Structure formats: structure tokens, C-alpha cells
Amino acid sequence: MKYNFDEYVERRGTYSMKWDAGEMIQRMGLTKTFDENTIPIFTADMDFPCPQPVIDALHKVVDQRIFGYTSQSALPDYNNAIIRWFRDRHQWEIDPEWISYVDGTVTGVNVAIRAFSEPGDGVLITRPIYGPFTSAIVGNGRRVVNSQLLEKDGYYTMDFADIEAKAKDPSVKIFILCSPHNPSGRVWTKEELQTLADICQRNDVVLVSDEVHCDLIRRGNKHYPVAAxxxxQNIVMLTALNKTFNTAGLKCSNAIIANPDLRARYKKALGFKTASPFTIAALVAAYTQGDEWLEQIIDYIDGNIDWAIDFLHTHMPKVKCRRPEGTYVLWMDFRDYGLTPEEIHEKIYEKANVLLEGGKMFDPDQGAGYERVCLSSPRPLLEEAFTRIAREFEGL
Ligand SMILES: Cc1ncc(COP(=O)(O)O)c(C=O)c1O
Structure with a gap:
């Protein structure tokens, strides 16, 4: 079927974190203003309806009328759907034994930190990077060891010499990879992934790869699962339905670990986790019948990204940004306006009443002056948001 992603679906009144959680958003200091005119395009979910087969599968669960205990491993369909998806779409062969259900990818990262390190140990990340990695490291009493990404004209690369030097420290136990990378949208090449994996292997560092954005890849680019x-042998893969099919509220992630020893340690830290009947139904439907929708959403997001970059070039030429190779996020550099981060914030969040995510959430030291936007909404909504922002920067 042909989907209409321009359709605006009202999300207010649905407990949406973006659209309803104004009090929490204000408490977090994201904005002082949160009202019916706020356009929230900060948190990474989509304002698009899910694939029809997923919706039909969820209806079927409701129609059955019983919502008792379920276990994703009780029937083979759950694992088979995962295996089929990654074989067909990413040429990665998964054994069903390797799969553990996790109720969210950030949970999966926290579990890995507890499984493979002790309080006080170092965990390597490459900033700018998805903020909850830092919270997970600090929250578990581990140390952030940052290897700053190198940047040239908005193109980010890993500093392998620096990573290797830091990985050599025996107290550094884990490297958390974000692949594709949030917020830059880099899709790491096979060679980059192999180099990184070799460094981790040589230095006995567990490589935890968060690949939640792996299916949302710009045409012409290819994502390689690092484990493939x-x-x-020391890789923990974190995959999810959440980003791909806009089912984050169903908490459907899977840790995929080939190494039996690593897997046993991970499972011990994870404990007994079972997916809800809705989660199981959504995964089976999405990973078996979701391709058609995904192909269409990729085209639509590509269009959003091209539209946004073109808009910025025309109306806000001082904003620097590079076309992301994957994900639906755009990382924008506002520093050429010569404004303070507070002035930038005031214009976007308070005056334009648009919620983005400030660069310091991704890089407390060097992120000031950057903003990240999620281009995962109907284009008319993005047009309104960008027009309002541009108005505040006119003539500067
Ligand atoms: C890199 C990355 N990992 C994890 C998440 C969150 O995933 P989950 O909702 O499955 O915890 C996000 C959401 O933005 C993300 O960008």
C-alpha cells in the first residue's frame, strides 16, 4: 500500500513524551514555554503512523482479549523474524541462541556496563554522542573516557590512534559504539568498523554496538552490522524495532551476542525479561512484513533531509550542516552567528517555540552552539518549525 506521510496525526493526549510531557520538559530546563503552539522535534521518535501490518497485528492481540504472561521464546516466530530481517536486509546471519530480548536499547547499554565492568572502570565513548551513554556510564559509577571525534566540514571520523591509546589502559573495559552515529548521522564504513573492532580485540575491551538507527540509511549508503x-569475538550487538518502525513505546530491543561466555555474563546482568504480547506481535509483523513501509519512509526522510538542508542554505546560510548518511537527525552548527548558546536557545526554544536538542546534551565540553533536530515529522510541520526559527535569525 502507499502511505501518506504528510498526514498530521494528533498525538496530544496520548502520553506522548514529545507532545504531552510539558511539565517534565520544563523541569529538564529545555524550555520555559510549552503550550499548544510548541513544535517538539527533539526526541527521536516519528510522528508517522506505523506500518499497517503492525497495526493489524496489534488489533489481533486486542481482539483475543487476554493479556496474560507472554514469552518471546515460547514460539519460534519471534526469533525467526529477527533472523530473517537481518539476513535479508543486512546480510548478517544470526543464530537464535544469540538473541536476548531487552526492554529498550538504553536499558541494554546499562546492562552491558554492569555485565562487563566494575565501579570505577573506564568506558570509552566518542563525543559528540547520544547523551544517555554518558548517563549510563556515570549512573553506574563508571568513568567516561572520551575520544573526541575528528571533524572536517561537518564530516566526523574516529581518531583511532587516540582510541587505541585509551583502550590500552587496563581499567578501560568497554567501548560503546553508536552505529550509525547519533548525532552526526555517519554510517561507518566496513574498514572503520574493522579497525575499531581490531583495537578492541587487541586490548581486551568489549565492543558494545548500539545499532538502533541501522535501518534508516540514506539511499546510496550501506550499514554494516559490526558483528558481521x-x-x-567480544561484541554485544544492540538492535531494536523502536527507531525503525516507530514503536519506541513498545520497548522492543534485542541484544545479540555470539560469544557464549559474553552472553552468559550479559544474561546474568539482564535478569529474566519477557516482552509484552503487543511487543511480540509488533516485532513479528514488522520484521516479516515491514519492508514495504520502510522503503517508503526512507524515501520520505531522505526528502525531509534534502528539504531541510536546502531551506537552511537559502534562509539561514550561517548554519553549517552536512547531509547525514543515515538516521533522521540533522546536526546543525549555529556558531557562525556569533551568539551565545543562551541567545541561540532563547531564539529557538522560547521565541520560535520549537524544541530541539542542544549540542551540550551530546558533548558537554564542545557541543555549545550546536543543535540537533529530528526530521521524522510530516514535512508541513517541519516547514512551520523551520520558518519560525529562520524568522528569529533574519538579518543576523
Ligand atoms: C543511539 C541511540 N540509542 C538508543 C536510543 C533509545 O533507544 P531505546 O528507546 O530503545 O532505549 C536512541 C534514541 O534516540 C538513540 O539515538
């Missing part, structure tokens, strides 16, 4: 291309 690296000669490294």
Missing part, C-alpha cells in the same frame, strides 16, 4: 564484518 569484524573478526572479534
Amino acid at each position: 564484518v569484524a573478526d572479534n
